[in-house]
Amino acid sequence: MLESNHVTKKYRRKAANDDLTFSIEPGHIYGLLGPNGSGKSTWMKIASGLIVPDRGEVTLDGVRAGRQTKAHTVYMATEDYFFNYMKIRDVRRYYEDFFDDFETPMFLKQLEEMEFDEDTKVASLSSGMMAKLKIAVTMSRRARVYLLDEPFNGIDLLARDTVVKTILERMSDDSAIIISSHLIEELEKIVDTCIFLKDGRLILMGEIEEIRQQQGCSLIELYKKLYA
Amino acid sequence: MEFDNHKPIYMQVIEDITRKMVTGELPPGEKLPSVRDLALAYAINPNTASRVYREMEQMELSFTRRGLGTFITEDREVYDEIRAKMVRECLSTFVRGMHTLGYTDTDEMAALLRDYKEKTEAGADSDTSKEEE
Numbered sequence: 368m369l370e371s372n373h374v375t376k377k378y379r380r381k382a383a384n385d386d387l388t389f390s391i392e393p394g395h396i397y398g399l400l401g402p403n404g405s406g407k408s409t410w411m412k413i414a415s416g417l418i419v420p421d422r423g424e425v426t427l428d429g430v431r432a433g434r435q436t437k438a439h440t441v442y443m444a445t446e447d448y449f450f451n452y453m454k455i456r457d458v459r460r461y462y463e464d465f466f467d468d469f470e471t472p473m474f475l476k477q478l479e480e481m482e483f484d485e486d487t488k489v490a491s492l493s494s495g496m497m498a499k500l501k502i503a504v505t506m507s508r509r510a511r512v513y514l515l516d517e518p519f520n521g522i523d524l525l526a527r528d529t530v531v532k533t534i535l536e537r538m539s540d541d542s543a544i545i546i547s548s549h550l551i552e553e554l555e556k557i558v559d560t561c562i563f564l565k566d567g568r569l570i571l572m573g574e575i576e577e578i579r580q581q582q583g584c585s586l587i588e589l590y591k592k593l594y595a
Numbered sequence: 596m597e598f599d600n601h602k603p604i605y606m607q608v609i610e611d612i613t614r615k616m617v618t619g620e621l622p623p624g625e626k627l628p629s630v631r632d633l634a635l636a637y638a639i640n641p642n643t644a645s646r647v648y649r650e651m652e653q654m655e656l657s658f659t660r661r662g663l664g665t666f667i668t669e670d671r672e673v674y675d676e677i678r679a680k681m682v683r684e685c686l687s688t689f690v691r692g693m694h695t696l697g698y699t700d701t702d703e704m705a706a707l708l709r710d711y712k713e714k715t716e717a718g719a720d721s722d723t724s725k726e727e728e
Contacts, residue, residue, distance in 0.1 A: 396640055531638050538634075538641050555600050559640045576603045576643065585600030 368393050368543060369414065369512050373423035376409055376567075383409040384420065385567035391512070394540040398558035398575075398586075399547040402594060406567040407547040408445065411514045414545075415442035427512060438467070439511040445520060447497055449489045455500065456485040462504050474507035481529060495526035502530045506537040513537070513544040519553045531557055551586050561586065563593055596637060605646040608637055612647075613656065613677050616667060623674065627657060627665040 369391035376384040384406045391397060399407050412418045414425045416432040425432040427439060449458055455478070462469045478485065481499050492500060502518055518530055534544060535557060548554055554561075561578075563571040570593060575586060582589065598607055615621040627648070628636060634644035648665050651657040655673060659665050668674075693704050 395642065528638070532635060535634055535638065535641065552600075556598060556604060556637075556639045556643075559642045576605060576646070579601065579603050583601060587600065 368428060370426045371410070371414070371423070372426070374410065374413055374420045374425060375422040376406075376413060376418070376420045382406075382567045384413065386423070387564075387567070387569055388423075389562060389569060389572055391543045391545060393511070393543050395543055395560055396534070396538060396558050397543065397545045398551075398554040398561040399545055399564065400549070400551060400554070400561055400586075400590065401564035402549055405564040407564060408516055409567075410564070411442060411516050411545070411547060414512070415440050415514050417442065440514065441505050441508050441510040441512070442514045443501055443505040443516060443518065445517040447501070449500075451488075451490040453489045454485065455483055455487050455489065458489065458500070458504060459485070462507070466508050468509040469504075470507050470509060474503060477503035477507065477533060495522045498522040498526055499529050499533075502533045506533050509542075511542050513542065515544065515546045517547055517549075519548060519550050527553060551590050555586050563590075565594065604639055605643050605650060608633075608639065608643070608647045609651055609654075609656070611637075612651070614681075616656075616674060617678050617681060621667050623667060623671060624669045625667045626663075627667060629664060 371387050371389050371391075374384050374387040375382060387406070387410060399410070401407055409418070410425075413420050414432055416434065416437055419433075427436040430436050432440070453461070459471065459474055462474070463471060481496075481503065483496075483500065483503075489497075489500070498518065498520070502515075505513065505515065513534075515534070518534075519527055522530070531553075534546070538544060546554060546558065555575075558575060560574050561572070562569065571589075578589060579585065584592075596607075596611060598604055612621065612627075621627075627633070630641060630645045630648060633639075633647065634641040637644070648657065648659075652659065652665075655668060655670070656677075657665050657667055690704070693707075698704055698707070
């Protein structure tokens with residue numbers, strides 16, 4: 368469904384992405400793993416059409432990532448991107464206006480579960496609450512590809528559980544979810560396939576239950592083996 | 596549920612379900628949650644959850660009724676087998692532990708076990724008698 372073909376992107380002379388080739392299939396949750404600076408965010412931005420690679424391309428059902436694929440791709444950046452003056456209600460209206468696939472009932476259900484009040488100002492949210500709000504708006508869109516960049520960064524255990532649940536609830540047979548993280552423990556249970564990047568290159572891709580069975584090691588141990 | 600990340604997750608979920616069968620939480624013929632709900636309940640990948648049911652069916656621990664979902668086996672013998680297997684596992688852990696401590700004689704182990712049980716039960720009794728006073 369989503370194909371990364373020889374994607375290469377250089378910043379000055381350093382390659383952030385170096386000949387990345389792999390494919391993403393619907394019905395799976397992928398973990399995009401690697402230490403800081405291994406090229407995870409760069410690839411996500413290319414896959415969502417925000418930046419253009421120097422060489423190669425990412426295509427969604429054969430269409431090059433860009434304006435045409437944006438309607439079917441959701442990208443959740445690591446940084447917080449709501450305007451400070453907004454209330455949660457404004458965030459909802461903003462998404463309703465911008466995205467045809469935004470499902471308001473789904474979003475409202477999430478807000479209720481997260482015990483959010485729509486009158487709350489975005490600027491007053493704690494980092495855990497912000498992470499929850501971000502995942503709620505992101506997963507309330509019905510897209511084919513969800514690109515989540517470090518959704519577990521800087522949040523507590525309880526907020527993490529909520530984020531995990533929200534992601535799992537949206538999982539379906541016709542869409543793919545890709546989660547980047549350098550916190551592997553968070554991903555052990557929810558990811559079925561992992562993609563390991565190192566210095567912008569693909570070093571391993573595989574199903575994690577197979578890896579566990581074949582190598583008898585956890586994702587964390589594999590991570591240490593690959594990057595030590 | 597806490598997972599051991601060294602073992603396949605689907606196996607650990609199956610172990611948890613069989614434990615629930617033996618403790619009576621899941622009686623024979625009980626309906627199991629949908630794949631989706633199982634995934635949410637254990638906070639695991641839905642593909643792992645569907646593998647749980649696939650493997651369970653192959654192991655004849657469960658069966659599917661078309662359009663109705665997945666059910667725990669109605670076969671009492673399967674329950675007996677699981678219980679027997681769990682007993683074997685407990686015993687093997689115990690015996691291995693005792694071996695590393697130098698006990699090899701079964702009678703000696705049995706005596707220690709009897710002694711231990713008497714002491715802990717006596718302890719439990721004295722606690723309740725205190726409450727009664």
